[in-house]
Amino acid sequence: MATEQTAITRATFDEVILPIYAPAEFIPVKGKGSRVWDQQGKEYVDFAGGIAVTALGHCHPALVDALKTQGETLWHTSNVFTNEPALRLGRKLIDATFAERVLFMNSxxxxxxxxxxxxxxxxxxxxxxxxxxxxxxxxxxxxxxxxxxxxxxxxxxxxxxxxxxxxxxxxxxxxxxx
Incomplete structure (x- = not known):
């Protein structure tokens, strides 16, 4: 069944998403550094930082470049395989800390x-x-x-x-x- 294209608003959340949390009344549509902008272009300071996921800010050019490069090279391999970036990062973390080994998690x-x-x-x-x-x-x-x-x-x-x-x-x- 085809769905007619309608405006996406905060009310859309209440219609289509299970209510296990209640997001803000505005919808961020872009971010840069510590700021986000809503659908009307109003600017906000993102004090939540994506609940720590974007603690380094939104869309940092170095992170965007790294994500694009990796996305064009290899995506997810699960734990059935390993990959070079994970092994390089693991080595850096061990060299910089007390750890003898690392364990990467997704959340x-x-x-x-x-x-x-x-x-x-x-x-x-x-x-x-x-x-x-x-x-x-x-x-x-x-x-x-x-x-x-x-x-x-x-x-x-x-x-x-x-x-x-x-x-x-x-x-x-x-x-x-x-």
């Missing part, structure tokens, strides 16, 4: 999920399979996977999923005062 959710699983595995192997309690910050956000929402201490993300009750959340101020 903060995936990185946090892996960190939680590693912590659980370490506790089970080193101490006991029953050592499963996790202490997390109240009102934290670690991602949208089942495990990461269960650790965040935010009922609006975790209610209704029957999550692990061995997770305790505490306020940051409680930890800082002890």
């Amino acid at each position: 903060g959710t995936e990185a946090n999920e892996t960190a939680f699983k590693l912590a659980r595995h370490y506790a089970c192997v080193r101490h006991s399979p029953f050592k499963t309690k996790i202490i997390a910050f109240h009102n934290a956000f670690h991602g949208r996977s089942l495990f990461t929402v269960s650790v965040g201490g935010q009922p609006k993300y975790s209610d209704g999923f029957g999550l692990n009750r061995r997770i305790s959340s505490m306020f940051l101020s409680t930890i800082c005062t002890q």
